[in-house]
Amino acid sequence: MTRELWKGNEAIAEAAVRAGLEAYFGYPITPQTEVLEYLSRRMPELGRTFLQAESELGAINMVYGAACAGVRVMSTSSSPGVSLMMEGLSYIAGTEIPAVLVNVMRGGPGLGNIAPSQADYSHAVHGGGHGDYFPIVLAPASVQEAIDLTVLSFDLAEKYRSICMIILDGSIGQMMEPIQMPEMKPIQRKDWEWATNGKMGKRERRILTSIYLDPYAEEVTNLRLLERWKHIQQDEVRYKEYFLDDAEFVVIGFGTAGRVALSAVRAARAQGIKVGLLRPVTVSPFPHKVIDELVQRVQGLLVVEMNTGQMLEDVRLSVKGRVPVEFYGRLGGVVPFPDEVLSEIQRVASSRLSLEVNPREEWFERMMAH
Amino acid sequence: MVTTAPNNLVYERPEGFTDTPTHYCPGCTHGVAHRLVAEVLEEMGVLDKTIGVAPVGCAVFAYNYFETDFVEAPHGRAPAMATGIKRVMPERVVFTYQGDGDLASIGMGEIVHAAARGENITVIFINNANYGMTGGQMAPTTLPGMKTTSSPNGRDVETQGYPIRVSEMLSTLDGAGYVVRRSLHDPKNIRLAKKAIRIAFETQIRGLGFSLVELLSTCPVNWNMKPVDALKFVEEKMVPYFPLGDYKLSAGAAQIKI
Numbered sequence: 001m002t003r004e005l006w007k008g009n010e011a012i013a014e015a016a017v018r019a020g021l022e023a024y025f026g027y028p029i030t031p032q033t034e035v036l037e038y039l040s041r042r043m044p045e046l047g048r049t050f051l052q053a054e055s056e057l058g059a060i061n062m063v064y065g066a067a068c069a070g071v072r073v074m075s076t077s078s079s080p081g082v083s084l085m086m087e088g089l090s091y092i093a094g095t096e097i098p099a100v101l102v103n104v105m106r107g108g109p110g111l112g113n114i115a116p117s118q119a120d121y122s123h124a125v126h127g128g129g130h131g132d133y134f135p136i137v138l139a140p141a142s143v144q145e146a147i148d149l150t151v152l153s154f155d156l157a158e159k160y161r162s163i164c165m166i167i168l169d170g171s172i173g174q175m176m177e178p179i180q181m182p183e184m185k186p187i188q189r190k191d192w193e194w195a196t197n198g199k200m201g202k203r204e205r206r207i208l209t210s211i212y213l214d215p216y217a218e219e220v221t222n223l224r225l226l227e228r229w230k231h232i233q234q235d236e237v238r239y240k241e242y243f244l245d246d247a248e249f250v251v252i253g254f255g256t257a258g259r260v261a262l263s264a265v266r267a268a269r270a271q272g273i274k275v276g277l278l279r280p281v282t283v284s285p286f287p288h289k290v291i292d293e294l295v296q297r298v299q300g301l302l303v304v305e306m307n308t309g310q311m312l313e314d315v316r317l318s319v320k321g322r323v324p325v326e327f328y329g330r331l332g333g334v335v336p337f338p339d340e341v342l343s344e345i346q347r348v349a350s351s352r353l354s355l356e357v358n359p360r361e362e363w364f365e366r367m368m369a370h
Numbered sequence: 371m372v373t374t375a376p377n378n379l380v381y382e383r384p385e386g387f388t389d390t391p392t393h394y395c396p397g398c399t400h401g402v403a404h405r406l407v408a409e410v411l412e413e414m415g416v417l418d419k420t421i422g423v424a425p426v427g428c429a430v431f432a433y434n435y436f437e438t439d440f441v442e443a444p445h446g447r448a449p450a451m452a453t454g455i456k457r458v459m460p461e462r463v464v465f466t467y468q469g470d471g472d473l474a475s476i477g478m479g480e481i482v483h484a485a486a487r488g489e490n491i492t493v494i495f496i497n498n499a500n501y502g503m504t505g506g507q508m509a510p511t512t513l514p515g516m517k518t519t520s521s522p523n524g525r526d527v528e529t530q531g532y533p534i535r536v537s538e539m540l541s542t543l544d545g546a547g548y549v550v551r552r553s554l555h556d557p558k559n560i561r562l563a564k565k566a567i568r569i570a571f572e573t574q575i576r577g578l579g580f581s582l583v584e585l586l587s588t589c590p591v592n593w594n595m596k597p598v599d600a601l602k603f604v605e606e607k608m609v610p611y612f613p614l615g616d617y618k619l620s621a622g623a624a625q626i627k628i
Contacts, residue, residue: 023458049457053450054483061447061480065423065454068441073454091444196439196455198419198462205388207433209424209442 003178008143008168009034011179012076012102015150017042018184022071023049025062027081030114031170032104035076048187056081060088060101067092067099068208070195072154072187076102078170079120080111082128089163090129093225094210097194098157102150102166104173107333115333116171118255118306124167125284125314132222134229135163136236137284141259143177149281151182156236160228161194167283169256169306171335229285238281239290243269247276249349250294252315253304254280256335261304264341273349283311291318300324300353304341307331309360316359324353327363386412390434397590397597399554400428400496404435406564407467407494410571411438420463421455423448425477427469428502446477449484452491463574465492471501474510474534481540488545488579492570495536497551498587499608506592510534513611518592533611537584541617547579549618553586555604559614569626578622586612 006014013035016024024043026036036052043050049066053059059075066073077085082103092099105120107113124137136156140146149166157164191197196206212218242262244250253261258279265277278294280287294301300323303312309327319325328344330336383389386408394400411417420438424430426445433440443451448466456464473481473495484491500518501507507520511533515524525533537551548570552563563585570581586608588600595603 023454025454051453051457051487054479057447058450058453058480058483061444061450062454062457064443064447065441065451065456066458067454068451069421069455069458071458073458087444088447095441196421196441197459198421198439199417201418205437205439207440207442209433209440211430211442 003180005176006143006179007034007174007176008146009104009173010038011143011147012150012173013038013042014181015147016074016100017046018182019151019154020072020185020187021048021074022187022189023066023073024075025051025053025059025066025073026075027053027056027059027077029078029081031106031173032076032078032081032102034173035102056084057087060085063099063101064088064092064095067097068095068196070192070197071189074100074102076104078104079106079108079117082120082123086129089135090131090133091210093129093133093135093163094131094221095208096161096225097208098161098164100153100157100164100166102168104168104170106170113333114170116169116256116306116335117333118169118257119310119331120167121283121305121307121310124165125286133225134232135165135284136160136232137165137167137282139254139281139283140166140168140172141255141279143172143175144179145281146172147179147181160232162228162232167255171256233285236282237285237287237289239287240279240281241276241290242279243276244278244294246274248274248299249302249345250276250278250298251302251304251341251345252278252280252291252311254283254311257304257306260336260338261341263338264345267338267342268345268349273345275345275349280311286314288318291315295319295322298323300326300348302326302328302344302348303359304336304344305329306335309363312359321355324355325359326353327359329363384408384412386417386437388435388437392435393431394428395591397588397600399585399587402554402560403494403496403585403587404432406560406567407465408436410564410568411463414568414571416463416571416575419461420465423452423455423464423466425466425468425472426503427472429467429469429496430503432467446472446475447480448472449477449480449489449491449493453484453487453489456489456491460490463571465494465571467494467496469496469502470498470509470511474536482543485540485543485546485580485582488547490574490577490579491581492574493580493582494567495582495584496587497536497584497612498589500589500592502589502592506589511612513607535612537582537617540582545580546582546618547620548573548581548623550616551584551586551612551614553604553609553614555586555588555601565628568628569623572626573623576622576626578620581623
């Protein structure tokens with residue numbers, strides 16, 4: 001198959017179309033808008049639903065309605081817009097129906113800026129909306145991976161009747177790379193056993209709701225969501241590993257930070273430093289098990305993120321204080337250069353690491369000293 | 371269950387209703403509004419292909435009472451959810467049932483844009499001048515001077531603003547095919563309300579755009595009134611502020627004969 005040059009946002013849009021996207025509802029926001037623009041042309045030519053909503057609130061609730069009808073449906077947005085969508089996301093989670101949401105992340109909080117960021121990690125991974133629920137969250141590091149994960153996201157959402165979010169740094173949405181598109185799949189509308197698509201003389205009426213006024217019934221629902229989550233944790237963890245076989249030190253980073261770190265790891269290897277890279281692809285479920293295994297054979301970890309260490313907390317949960325963890329982060333839409341990460345790898349590999357220090361505080365002091 | 375000889379039977383549960391007692395307070399007109407919708411859907415023969423969207427508010431459990439598929443929306447978002455459903459299943463009948471807090475306050479953005487887009491959905495809008503479910507707070511439709519639990523000295527328009535006349539406002543939008551206000555305070559008006567609900571659903575089925583029936587309703591418990599006094603309040607206080615009438619009757623909707 002030939003490789004074509006595609007921009008990340010448009011590639012995600014076309015990948016969703018080929019995965020059988022039947023309806024798209026969105027709202028313009030940089031750096032995500034090309035998804036909306038692309039689908040405004042592409043969906044109508046295929047006779048599918050495209051609608052520009054009045055707001056992100058409108059968009060996510062249109063997604064909610066179409067998801068209740070049982071069709072493959074998606075929205076995309078960027079950080080401030082995703083904040084607005086969190087209400088609908090919580091309802092979708094509570095109603096246990098599948099939906100896909102892409103967040104092309106930008107710097108924040110507040111209006112922030114439109115530069116690439118990973119500051120919505122906690123917002124995505126640890127809920128965001130109210131109530132007890134567990135979203136599946138995928139984090140691509142290239143345009144090709146964004147395409148592949150977009151296709152996967154619909155299958156995961158439907159398999160687990162769950163939200164599947166894709167969080168990508170704005171840079172991946174905006175950059176062009178050579179990719180291969182998947183084959184076009186025909187729309188196959190499934191007659192799900194839960195969908196509110198009209199009785200049509202075939203069945204009893206159905207209700208889809210997230211309300212459980214009886215606390216015991218809500219508790220049963222919370223437990224059902226948790227049980228489903230345990231299956232997801234068991235079966236759906238995905239990650240990429242590089243040079244881990246003989247690694248004494250391991251860098252952990254997702255998305256663009258992981259990709260930049262790979263360049264740094266290669267450079268460090270060329271200097272004889274035995275360092276490897278673990279790049280979580282599912283940041284939720286988080287690859288706790290693989291980190292647990294790594295901890296038993298490495299001397300230290302370096303977490304690299306484009307935020308103040310949000311994934312760092314999850315890494316430390318896996319590590320449980322058994323090996324030193326160090327942190328390097330750039331913030332506010334600043335993307336680290338490979339040289340910066342290489343310096344960090346050199347520092348970590350050559351210093352006496354301590355189990356006692358708080359990696360975020362140590363990093364903060366180094367940042368402020370600059 | 372009491373059985374009645376068929377020749378004496380003048381009134382029975384419409385097929386559009388499930389066999390479930392409602393949770394509404396005594397004297398509240400939600401039950402009347404529900405019944406009208408159920409009768410209309412039955413008479414049109416569309417129960418099988420109808421999907422309702424319940425609001426947040428007193429009608430949050432509306433899905434328990436209708437013999438149709440139902441979903442339950444976040445507060446104010448019913449028109450957006452209905453849009454999502456209708457757009458992927460245009461041959462289905464989709465309606466929302468919303469109160470004044472839900473539709474005219476938190477959901478104002480969703481309702482205005484659904485109307486502006488001319489979404490082929492039907493909205494049943496219950497205007498009872500307060501937030502019923504949460505215990506009678508001031509709503510966008512609370513009359514000037516009217517006492518509620520959050521306007522204890524009466525709504526002061528200087529600080530709390532003026533009531534919103536939803537039907538008049540939405541009627542300015544080109545996407546609206548049929549927008550009318552009716553009242554449920556006496557049998558004559560109830561019959562007129564039913565006719566309007568029928569025309570609204572016919573508007574949807576014929577693809578003539580957005581349709582909304584605003585129903586002036588009672589809330590005797592939160593108004594601290596006996597049910598009969600509450601009906602009088604609607605007639606004497608609410609109708610003058612919210613005049614009954616057809617605010618948008620598109621050329622297509624005007625052709626509908628019931």
